[in-house]
Amino acid sequence: MIIGVPKEIKNHEYRVGMVPGSVRELINHGHKVFVEHNAGIGIGFTDDDYQAVGAEILATAAEVFASAEMIVKVKEPQAVERAMLREDQILFTYLHLAPDLPQTEDLVKSKAICIAYETVTDARGGLPLLAPMSEVAGRMAIQAGAQALEKSNNGRGMLLGGVPGVEPAKVVVIGGGMVGANAAQIAVGMGADVVILDRNVDVLRRLDAQFGNKIKAVYSTADALEKHVLEADLVIGGVLIPGAAAPKLVTADHIKRMKPGSAIVDVAIDQGGCIATSKATTHAEPTFIVDDVVHYCVANMPGAVPLTSTFALNNATLPFIINLANKGYKKALLDDVHFRNGLNVYKGHVTFKEVAEGFNMPYVTALDALNA
Numbered sequence: 001m002i003i004g005v006p007k008e009i010k011n012h013e014y015r016v017g018m019v020p021g022s023v024r025e026l027i028n029h030g031h032k033v034f035v036e037h038n039a040g041i042g043i044g045f046t047d048d049d050y051q052a053v054g055a056e057i058l059a060t061a062a063e064v065f066a067s068a069e070m071i072v073k074v075k076e077p078q079a080v081e082r083a084m085l086r087e088d089q090i091l092f093t094y095l096h097l098a099p100d101l102p103q104t105e106d107l108v109k110s111k112a113i114c115i116a117y118e119t120v121t122d123a124r125g126g127l128p129l130l131a132p133m134s135e136v137a138g139r140m141a142i143q144a145g146a147q148a149l150e151k152s153n154n155g156r157g158m159l160l161g162g163v164p165g166v167e168p169a170k171v172v173v174i175g176g177g178m179v180g181a182n183a184a185q186i187a188v189g190m191g192a193d194v195v196i197l198d199r200n201v202d203v204l205r206r207l208d209a210q211f212g213n214k215i216k217a218v219y220s221t222a223d224a225l226e227k228h229v230l231e232a233d234l235v236i237g238g239v240l241i242p243g244a245a246a247p248k249l250v251t252a253d254h255i256k257r258m259k260p261g262s263a264i265v266d267v268a269i270d271q272g273g274c275i276a277t278s279k280a281t282t283h284a285e286p287t288f289i290v291d292d293v294v295h296y297c298v299a300n301m302p303g304a305v306p307l308t309s310t311f312a313l314n315n316a317t318l319p320f321i322i323n324l325a326n327k328g329y330k331k332a333l334l335d336d337v338h339f340r341n342g343l344n345v346y347k348g349h350v351t352f353k354e355v356a357e358g359f360n361m362p363y364v365t366a367l368d369a370l371n372a
């Protein structure tokens with residue numbers, strides 16, 4: 001198969017779909033890889049590094065999209081990239097369609113085969129291709145939140161861990177999955193007072209086993225959520241209903257009643273955000289203020305630490321890329337229900353239920369679409 005790796009073009013996005021080591025594996029399997037000029041330069045990989053493992057360098061994204069049977073990326077295709085997608089071309093990347101009607105419509109129109117990293121599942125109920133970036137974003141959320149609390153950023157002027165004789169900040173993490181647990185790990189390490197809310201009791205048990213009495217694991221009723229959010233100095237939004245738009249758990253009224261100078265980091269913003277006042281921001285301008293609360297809502301947080309993130313992502317995606325290339329998309333997806341759960345749009349049909357329902361579009365199961 002011919003695999004294409006374009007350079008990412010989202011604001012301050014320096015990750016790349018494949019590092020040279022991954023390219024080498026594909027070439028060893030007998031495939032051909034086209035890489036856009038300077039695709040890896042943000043993390044120090046030159047065209048020569050890619051050529052050394054057997055890739056061919058193409059000057060423009062247009063040439064990559066025109067010649068590859070499968071495009072491997074990181075972020076959802078931007079409008080100019082969507083215009084280059086071709087019928088029957090495989091697109092393997094993050095998509096986050098639920099909050100993004102224009103993208104969904106363009107992917108349907110393209111008639112491409114669009115597989116989203118974030119909805120591929122595993123046998124243990126996890127999301128193996130989202131997990132590595134959730135680890136990164138969860139850990140980063142506390143760094144971002146600590147900065148947002150600084151006075152120069154309009155925060156309360158509070159140190160997360162306090163100092164001897166002065167109380168630490170209260171960090172409230174909503175959603176105790178991959179983002180939540182990783183945020184908690186860093187917040188605990190910095191000496192903050194940490195509460196994690198989740199509505200899945202098994203998740204609360206796991207957090208209790210991991211952190212013991214260093215955190216409070218709280219069942220997330222509307223009541224509990226309101227109490228803790230109103231007491232918080234920093235709120236981290238990390239809830240997810242896979243593939244669906246995030247529920248708005250923190251309301252505009254909560255934000256009005258939070259302490260002036262408190263901060264929120266809505267990591268779930270890529271699925272639309274779990275805080276009513278959130279709107280997606282970029283690394284160039286990551287924060288804004290609503291009712292004296294500092295909001296950080298960057299939709300590609302791991303892009304800020306692309307060296308760590310690209311390798312973490314590639315470690316997870318590489319076996320799936322090899323599988324698609326070796327077997328072809330049809331067999332790879334039909335053989336494995338968990339991989340098939342990644343199929344969001346197939347040759348003009350929406351094949352992910354929550355996306356179709358959210359936009360009132362016709363829905364075809366991935367299995368029916370592939371067997372048609």
Ligand SMILES: NC(=O)C1=CN([C@@H]2O[C@H](COP(=O)(O)OP(=O)(O)OC[C@H]3O[C@@H](n4cnc5c(N)ncnc54)[C@H](O)[C@@H]3O)[C@@H](O)[C@H]2O)C=CC1
Pocket residue numbers: 118127130131133134135137174175176177178179180197198199200203220238239240241246247249266267268269270271298299300301302
């Ligand atoms: N902004 C960014 O750059 C990034 C954003 N993300 C996003 O972060 C979000 C969280 O991802 P993960 O932690 O991997 O998901 P996860 O599935 O591991 O965890 C989500 C948790 O939310 C809980 N939850 C669902 N509904 C809830 C509710 N109503 N109340 C309380 N808890 C609830 C679930 O029980 C689960 O434990 C996703 O939207 C993901 O796409 C991930 C990486 C980077």
Ligand SMILES: CC(=O)C(=O)O
Pocket residue numbers: 075094118130133134270299300301302303
């Ligand atoms: C998951 C995601 O949105 C990211 O890594 O940018």
Ligand SMILES: [Mg+2]
Pocket residue numbers: 255256257258259260291292293
């Ligand atoms: Mg207020």
